[in-house]
Amino acid sequence: MWDFEPIMEIWKSYAGTGAMLVLFVLALYYIWKKEERREVRSLFVYGTLLVAAVFCCPPFRKIFVHLLDAETYYRILWILPMGVAIAYAGVLLIQGQPDRRFVRPIGVLALTAAIVLSGSLVYRSQYVTKAENAYHIPQIAVDICEEILPEETNPETRVLAVFPSELIHFIRQYSSNIRMPYGREMLVERWDNERELFTLMEAEIYDVEWIADKAIQNYCRYVILNRHKPKTEPMENYGYVLTSTIDPYEIYMDTRF
Amino acid sequence: MTVLKLVYWLVLLPFLLGFLPLMGFPEKERTPDRQFVAGFLLMLAVFQLFAVPAVLWKCRIDLLVTVNVVVTTLLAAAALVGFFFLMKKKKIHIPTSWKENVSKSERAACLIYWCLFLGVLLFQMYMAYSRASFDGDDAFYVAQSVMAQQDGSMYEVDPYTGAPAPFDARHATATVTMWIAVVARLTEVHAAVLSHTVLPLVLLPLVYLVYCQVGKLLIHGERSRSNLPVFMLFMAFLQMYGYVSLYTKETFLMTRTWQGKAMVGNIVFPVILWILLYCVKETPTWGYWLLLLCVNTFAAMCSSLGAFLVCVMIAVYGVVCAARKRSLKLLLQLALSCVPCVIYIGMYVLLIP
Numbered sequence: 001m002w003d004f005e006p007i008m009e010i011w012k013s014y015a016g017t018g019a020m021l022v023l024f025v026l027a028l029y030y031i032w033k034k035e036e037r038r039e040v041r042s043l044f045v046y047g048t049l050l051v052a053a054v055f056c057c058p059p060f061r062k063i064f065v066h067l068l069d070a071e072t073y074y075r076i077l078w079i080l081p082m083g084v085a086i087a088y089a090g091v092l093l094i095q096g097q098p099d100r101r102f103v104r105p106i107g108v109l110a111l112t113a114a115i116v117l118s119g120s121l122v123y124r125s126q127y128v129t130k131a132e133n134a135y136h137i138p139q140i141a142v143d144i145c146e147e148i149l150p151e152e153t154n155p156e157t158r159v160l161a162v163f164p165s166e167l168i169h170f171i172r173q174y175s176s177n178i179r180m181p182y183g184r185e186m187l188v189e190r191w192d193n194e195r196e197l198f199t200l201m202e203a204e205i206y207d208v209e210w211i212a213d214k215a216i217q218n219y220c221r222y223v224i225l226n227r228h229k230p231k232t233e234p235m236e237n238y239g240y241v242l243t244s245t246i247d248p249y250e251i252y253m254d255t256r257f
Numbered sequence: 258m259t260v261l262k263l264v265y266w267l268v269l270l271p272f273l274l275g276f277l278p279l280m281g282f283p284e285k286e287r288t289p290d291r292q293f294v295a296g297f298l299l300m301l302a303v304f305q306l307f308a309v310p311a312v313l314w315k316c317r318i319d320l321l322v323t324v325n326v327v328v329t330t331l332l333a334a335a336a337l338v339g340f341f342f343l344m345k346k347k348k349i350h351i352p353t354s355w356k357e358n359v360s361k362s363e364r365a366a367c368l369i370y371w372c373l374f375l376g377v378l379l380f381q382m383y384m385a386y387s388r389a390s391f392d393g394d395d396a397f398y399v400a401q402s403v404m405a406q407q408d409g410s411m412y413e414v415d416p417y418t419g420a421p422a423p424f425d426a427r428h429a430t431a432t433v434t435m436w437i438a439v440v441a442r443l444t445e446v447h448a449a450v451l452s453h454t455v456l457p458l459v460l461l462p463l464v465y466l467v468y469c470q471v472g473k474l475l476i477h478g479e480r481s482r483s484n485l486p487v488f489m490l491f492m493a494f495l496q497m498y499g500y501v502s503l504y505t506k507e508t509f510l511m512t513r514t515w516q517g518k519a520m521v522g523n524i525v526f527p528v529i530l531w532i533l534l535y536c537v538k539e540t541p542t543w544g545y546w547l548l549l550l551c552v553n554t555f556a557a558m559c560s561s562l563g564a565f566l567v568c569v570m571i572a573v574y575g576v577v578c579a580a581r582k583r584s585l586k587l588l589l590q591l592a593l594s595c596v597p598c599v600i601y602i603g604m605y606v607l608l609i610p
Contacts (some may be wrong), residue, residue, distance in 0.1 A: 075518070
């Protein structure tokens with residue numbers, strides 16, 4: 001009932017190095033000391049303490065997890081006005097300095113530096129890359145889709161295709177006329193999915209006989225394979241033709257359709 | 258033509274609709290920035306009102322597009338009437354000149370800090386346009402919008418695979434993906450392009466407009482005019498450098514701007530903070546209550562969890578506000594503003610098998 005460990009874990013993973021959290025606590029302390037308007041002070045300080053208390057309350061977490069899920073519990077921390085408190089405390093700090101020519105610009109610079117040093121630049125994230133097109137999905141995914149999409153698209157002409165796992169996030173963000181035997185659900189381990197075709201496609205060597213067998217069972221007209229991965233035998237042995245190669249992928253079409 | 262359509266649906270229409278809540282604001286607070294924020298939230302809240310029934314009745318998106326055009330046109334016409342009414346009575350506050358007591362150096366400082374802030378904002382917008390951020394959830398949310406735009410179906414197909422699936426009750430009340438699909442249909446822009454490239458260009462300035470309102474309430478006293486852009490500059494850096502983990506709302510704003518959960522953290526909560534700060538300082542007029550109702554409805558439109566968190570936020574901060582003002586009436590009013598959220602949470606609970 002009073003298990004604080006998962007809550008502490010969330011705090012840790014949410015706060016990263018913790019520097020921004022320290023900045024927030026300092027900001028609250030400064031607002032508490034310097035803010036003259038009691039109502040503003042109360043809202044920031046008491047409000048934050050109450051939210052933190054609710055968040056740290058294990059029975060509340062238990063109810064939350066029971067009604068919703070454990071994975072999103074950290075979003076309660078979004079209620080805390082972290083950014084606003086830090087920025088406002090910064091303004092109060094600058095406002096409290098003597099009114100000399102260079103004091104304010106230096107103050108602004110110093111506080112900006114404190115923010116920069118406490119945080120981490122989002123554009124340095126490994127997930128942020130230069131966009132290859134306006135869709136913001138890899139161009140290779142767009143090219144493969146264009147290659148296999150029928151000229152006329154309607155519900156009757158939709159194609160089913162099987163892709164390597166690194167592409168499956170993007171295909172249906174581009175076109176809903178391409179269907180897949182499995183999607184992102186196969187990549188999320190905790191969802192505990194299992195599908196033979198996925199396992200075959202992710203194996204170190206493509207077992208062509210089985211892939212061809214499972215693909216036809218799943219009504220897949222196209223099979224997209226990574227050409228750098230070895231195959232047990234040519235796909236052509238099972239009624240497939242190589243329609244095109246978009247490096248590093250080979251697009252095979254089942255001629256039996 | 259496409260650009261004009263985008264400007265109409267994402268900028269001009271919210272601005273027009275903003276005249277409606279603006280009429281309920283005190284005269285001095287009827288400013289263009291508040292108008293845009295209020296109009297945007299009104300537009301989305303109204304969409305949620307007819308989108309949820311349409312989704313639950315398993316209608317095609319074509320119906321949603323038609324209803325959206327009709328309803329927003331009627332509202333825009335009403336807003337125009339309101340605008341002419343306000344203009345006639347000279348009750349719109351357009352800040353045109355500096356206050357007399359502002360010194361030259363204060364003006365210069367103000368200009369410099371605003372320019373610096375705008376520079377950072379433009380940089381963020383450029384990065385949002387030119388950088389792609391990978392997020393697995395897009396395979397669900399963006400694919401939902403693409404499916405609705407291209408096929409017309411709403412929550413009836415598995416977005417990951419395209420296979421027919423049981424009706425997705427869990428996401429049915431969070432219709433922000435359908436709003437994106439409707440705008441995509443109306444502007445003929447691919448839903449993925451709209452989500453990833455266009456929406457951040459509108460939502461990022463919107464977020465800062467909200468923080469600007471919070472700043473206006475907080476910053477007072479000497480040099481308040483030039484302290485506001487300093488506050489905004491700090492806010493802009495905090496968003497950019499808020500990537501201390503994958504879970505912060507700042508990370509969500511910069512990398513998943515178009516997703517409902519990012520909008521909850523970065524639009525809904527700051528708007529509620531703005532209104533609560535106003536409540537604790539002043540007596541809110543009906544415009545503010547309308548805005549609170551709109552933002553609470555919008556929270557449910559973004560995510561079911563959003564609706565729940567809004568109730569938690571209003572409960573916690575509402576108690577502080579009411580205690581500070583010693584006003585039970587305020588607490589009741591704030592509790593009543595949560596009714597839309599409670600209704601959508603109720604729907605969510607009933608719909609989940």
